[in-house]
Amino acid sequence: MATRGYEQLTIxxxxxxxxxxxxxxxxxxxxxxxxxxxxVDRLLAKAWQPQENEANWRAWISESAERLRALLVGExxxxxxxxxxxVISPAAIERMEAMLTILRGAIGDDEEASRAYGAIQTYTIxxxxxxxxxxxxxPEGKTMQPLAQQLAAYTSxxxxxxxxxxxxxxxxxxxxxxxxxxxxxxxxx
Numbered sequence: 001m002a003t004r005g006y007e008q009l010t011i012x013x014x015x016x017x018x019x020x021x022x023x024x025x026x027x028x029x030x031x032x033x034x035x036x037x038x039x040v041d042r043l044l045a046k047a048w049q050p051q052e053n054e055a056n057w058r059a060w061i062s063e064s065a066e067r068l069r070a071l072l073v074g075e076x077x078x079x080x081x082x083x084x085x086x087v088i089s090p091a092a093i094e095r096m097e098a099m100l101t102i103l104r105g106a107i108g109d110d111e112e113a114s115r116a117y118g119a120i121q122t123y124t125i126x127x128x129x130x131x132x133x134x135x136x137x138x139p140e141g142k143t144m145q146p147l148a149q150q151l152a153a154y155t156s157x158x159x160x161x162x163x164x165x166x167x168x169x170x171x172x173x174x175x176x177x178x179x180x181x182x183x184x185x186x187x188x189x
Contacts, residue, residue, distance in 0.1 A: 040081045041089035047071045048095045057106040058168045064099060065124045065164055072128035079132055082125050096121075107171065116171045123167060124160075131155045 047070070050063035072079040081087060096117065103113035134155045 036077050036081050040078045041091045043078055045091035057102050060102055062164055065120055068124050069128045069160055073132045119167055127160050
């Protein structure tokens with residue numbers, strides 16, 4: 001189900017498309033936002049699950065993040081929903097629980113796994129928002145200065161992968177599961 005044109009969606013127009021009365025839809029949803037939440041949940045349920053083997057935790061997490069990024073960039077309504085409120089739909093919860101299980105296995109600590117999940121999730125959503133907002137950007141003039149080319153490359157699919165790899169390498173460091181015992185040395189006066 002494509003979500004392009006969702007801005008013009010109304011309960012009345014949806015009811016007309018479905019051949020039902022608007023009041024019959026209101027028995028199931030409160031408003032347009034409820035409809036969008038349901039659509040996004042169904043899209044996410046179909047899109048997020050990695051094909052990668054869970055034994056390779058970094059590849060599995062990378063693929064899960066990439067699948068969410070692709071969904072958010074490819075479906076503007078999904079991005080709008082993710083940016084407007086925390087998404088706590090059944091598919092989002094299933095995804096979060098699966099990712100936390102994988103991260104706990106890699107890190108060995110529930111609290112650190114939650115922090116790692118938060119970092120990956122916010123990076124993915126934020127990057128998708130930036131990428132989507134710049135998707136149709138074209139530089140003025142025929143030639144782009146090298147610095148402008150470099151800045152434009154920061155919102156590419158390749159840059160998402162590179163940035164995510166930096167995050168995962170940070171999670172994979174020996175100190176990742178041992179932060180509670182890490183102490184900052186006291187300075188003497």
